[in-house]
Amino acid sequence: MHISFSYSLLKELVQDSKTIEWGPKLRDAILKRKDHIWFPAIPVQDLLTEILKDNSLPSWLESLLSQSHFFTPSLLSLQKGKYAEENWREDFFSHVPKGFLIEKASSNLERHLGVKEYLQISFPASEKALPFLDLQEEYLQHFEEWNRAVQEVFTSCHFILGPQVSELEKRLCQYLDISYAIGTSSGTEALVIALRSLAIVKKGKEFWDSEDLIITTPFTFTATGDAILRAGATPVFLDIDEKTYNLCPQQVEDFLKKEGKKVVALLPVHLYGLSAPMDDLMNIAQKYNLFVVEDVAQAFGGKWKDKFLGTLGDLGCFSFFPSKNLGGAGDGGMVVTHDKELADVARMLIRHGGKDKYNVDHVGYNGRLDTLQASLLLAKLPYIDHWNERRRNHAHIYHQKLVSTPLRLPSNHKLPAQHVFHQYTVQAGEWRNQLQAYLKEKGIPTMVYYPVPLHKMKVFQNRSFAPYPLKNAEKACQEVLSLPIGPFQQEEQTLQIAEEICDFFSS
Ligand SMILES: Cc1ncc(COP(=O)(O)O)c(C=O)c1O
Structure with missing residues (x-):
């Protein structure tokens, strides 16, 4: 299991205790740190060997750097030659942005996780690109x-x-x-x-x-x-x-x-x-x-x-x-x-x-x-009942925030039904595409389920019947938009998405 970590942060978490035992206690402590997102780490030895070898950054690092939400540009200033064996660490830290830490693994971590040295990459949660559905968080x-x-x-x-x-x-x-x-x-x-x-x-x-x-x-x-x-x-x-x-x-x-x-x-x-x-x-x-x-x-x-x-x-x-x-x-x-x-x-x-x-x-x-x-x-x-409850909770937040917008919102429409909000899908009328583009610009992914009704697909031509006009289905394909919802989404994220939507309609 590859877990990224920073030794100093771990030390802080376990209050400077001499030994750091990997186990549920430590894992829980790490997971409570909501201000950091944790990613699989890069073996630091590989990174340093590459950096020290010549003047240019290794191509794999450059491609990572281009995903700017992972790294800040200051890391681009890393150059060969600055890192003499004995003082590379100080120099390195003067160049790496806050949140990048590099340390030797403790012997316990080495034993339990089979890692020796790791580069820790962490950054404030707000900078993480919002996923449509956060399966990584679930796994974490x-x-x-x-x-x-x-x-x-x-x-x-x-x-x-x-x-x-x-x-x-x-x-x-x-x-x-x-x-x-x-x-x-x-x-x-x-x-x-x-x-x-x-x-x-x-x-x-x-x-x-x-x-x-x-x-x-x-x-x-x-x-x-x-x-x-x-x-x-x-x-x-x-x-x-x-x-x-x-x-x-x-x-x-x-x-x-x-x-x-x-x-x-x-x-x-x-x-x-x-x-x-x-x-x-x-x-x-x-x-x-x-x-x-x-x-x-x-x-x-x-x-x-x-x-x-x-x-x-x-x-x-x-x-x-x-x-x-x-x-x-x-x-x-x-x-x-x-x-x-x-x-x-x-x-x-x-x-x-x-x-x-x-x-x-x-x-x-x-x-x-x-x-x-x-x-x-x-x-x-x-966990399924709890997760479905969390989905309903996000739907409730969306509903409260968006009820005064021109969107048609989902609900259980007074049916004797328990909705599990696999999707939170709004009908955005003529604004659908504009709203989707606006949200994309704000880093909020949305989906259209579904853009084409089945009777319009080639596979169903001459193999199906559509005896009446299918106006509602066709209209829905033009106008629906599904917003991020999932049990691992934070309430603040739902609120933020709803606020962006309100801003769209008030501007
Ligand atoms: C309504 C509906 N029916 C059937 C399926 C097919 O399920 P699967 O992708 O597991 O084959 C899906 C899955 O996307 C679906 O949403």
Whole structure:
């Protein structure tokens, strides 16, 4: 584990004690130092050897220097020749800006971390470029737990379907209050496998036919529509509600009145962490005898009334993509269901299509969740409620600050739903692009989820239906903007972003 440190700061932290033991106490002390951000350090020996060798700065250092938020220009004045062996240290410190320290590692650090000498790079938190989602901060605060979880897998070398996969499935069943959970290689594969399981169990065919229609939203990630195609069916894109961005039940019912017989399923997406209107959609599904597959990629931990999203329909599909509310260190997903037959088939499909992978029954996939991912997700699961609460807290701050701007703000729109704010997405109307550029200039990253509705994509041309104008979805693509939100964002950062937005509108 590479931890950057400055010996003098460590000394200060442990009040000049003679020995510095690396352990939770010291780690906590370091993490409490909110005025410094910690980065993997550069071995100082390499740096000095390079600097002393000739007059020019080593190219790797120059490229680091060009990222000006890492280094201040004064370091550029470092020249060879100034550093005679015996006094290099003093001279060096007279040139390095505050926050750059160079020291020998203590013997304890050397023993525990395997480092000898390190250059410490630290700078005030305010100078750090604001990330859209701060995964580094998460790692920094939890690295021991995350590393331990991953280490256990390396120790056992049980990389495929190791015990952590079934443990995670078991724990998710308990958390979500659902009967079966099957780990998959991604959220996309979870959707394909869920739809294929339905075709196999309920239709008695490997794939749906192209005459089989599945209703979904055009305002989602490509994977939602793509999974329908890959399962053999045809997507029908119907418009969204302009406030919640989720499927509009009225349009669904209108379409079903005309074309009801061809439709086999609904595929609602709980976009940005907010539940689709599940009472209406489930009533419609019952009335027209449709299956329901929930795309819960963006809403882990979200609820409709007292039920977790993903557990209301026939199957629920989660994604553990790293940026998701519960995210791994790579791709991963999960199919959940109350139906044993569907669960059994889904479990076969992730393993090439059979209970015995050397003698298979179905057209299957190599679609298993990695043990490494499962292990990490198990370590993260206990934190998910707290992290979702923090997201709601940031959303509350944004709401209070931005309520008087012309932006349309997200909320749970009086739905009996628990929002988990995977994204905090505002509708910025005609100002969207200008606002995005303004914030970028201020160092605030934003995202557009999504710039193109699915029915406008080439892949869906001649492979899908859009029976009505999709005005709300198209408008949303032009006008939405997602602001940084995440459990490791500081409240002050949220406030600062909101203030910049207020300034934009008042100028
Ligand atoms: C709504 C939605 N559906 C499906 C997916 C696909 O998940 P994955 O990236 O894990 O394949 C995503 C992920 O980005 C998503 O946001």
